[in-house]
Amino acid sequence: MPISDCEVRDPRIRRTRQALQVALRDLMQQKSFEEISVQDITDLADVNRATFYDHYNDKFALLDAMVAGGFHRLLAERNVMFDGTCPSAASAIILAACDYLVSTHAGAECNRNSAFEPLMEAGIVAAIQRTLFRGLETRPVPAPLTPAIVATTTAWAIYGAVKQWFYTPDRPPSSEMVQPILQLILGILQTAGPTGPHDHVEPLTVSHE
Amino acid sequence: MPISDCEVRDPRIRRTRQALQVALRDLMQQKSFEEISVQDITDLADVNRATFYDHYNDKFALLDAMVAGGFHRLLAERNVMFDGTCPSAASAIILAACDYLVSTHAGAECNRNSAFEPLMEAGIVAAIQRTLFRGLETRPVPAPLTPAIVATTTAWAIYGAVKQWFYTPDRPPSSEMVQPILQLILGILQTAGPTGPHDHVEPLTVSHE
């Protein structure tokens, strides 16, 4: 039975799981997701096929972990942290989502079929949601809303906007879309009241490297 | 090879596909989605297993068609039409999403794993998006936004809110959540300007039966 992916201490587990994720990523440069078998992945990762199932329920679970982890890492690399006061950190999240979507669709196309896209999308949205929630969980929101609802709504809204931008023919560069998308979703975030003690909050630091 | 699902003339095709969808729906009252095999579905639908693949690529595609069609039908039954002016029709969409989510999760639980949930969610969101887009496509929006982007963003935001409500412990009844959720997403819709010729637009008619 598979074990949770976060906070794995044993280096053997990390090595194997990373090998599987790298193998899947590389294979997706050539084939579409549904053409890839578990055997293909384990062959390339050089682990036994049965071992695969010690870590993931199926290839969908592997994809899920890969996307969620990859996007979360992208946010971490860019030092994106959201503390509840919106503007700059939210922009960084939007831009990261644009970049990630572009990067993952660089390889083989025809992934618009099957369960691939919805699954990848769910992973991205979940990562955005967690980031937003960390900044919102202590803030008051009018009942019956909750910080979780505000965070989830914003996360889904952001991804929806980015996705539609991505599939727009002759889309403008992502840098020009960040502000308009931010304006779209700002109304949701403003539902949350000011953060507890202080009335003024310093804008969040965001650095691109 | 599967054929598109909309506008099927041959009654044989309609009968078979409906039988498959009904079978899957009934089976999901007892087992979780991933426990259901194609054989189970075709046995209950009383069609040959090979015939299944004449209509759908796999059971995920069947689920997709079932959810999208089912939710679309729910909207149609309630006479939900969105013509671009927000309030009442948007409320009806939100309420329908709540109801549909509750109804589909009435049977076997443990569907939070695997690809089931993301796939179902994608179907619902797509149906919401199409409904919104029909009402928005002729309205002006500030560049570089497009009616499609506004519609998609709203659709995803609505579903995100409803989903998080659904998973909230001791959640209030859906009727009490419609207004707060509407307030959350209203800001997005208001990005779209007034509909073409007339400055005042009559509220959309919505009837529940």
Add this chain to the structure above:
DNA sequence: TCAGATAAACTACTTTCGTCGTTTAGACAT
């Protein structure tokens, strides 16, 4: 009504999936 078209049934086959039980070997604490 009849003829052509085509969906469905059916059989048979290969591939992939998912699991089980055993063995091997690497990680970690003492």
Add this chain to the structure above:
DNA sequence: ATGTCTAAACGACGAAAGTAGTTTATCTGA
């Protein structure tokens, strides 16, 4: 260093997934 714990390897198995080709039955249009 040494012993214990446990992940990984491995082989084998049955079940399910897909696919291919042929036959049968039904719809559709003239």
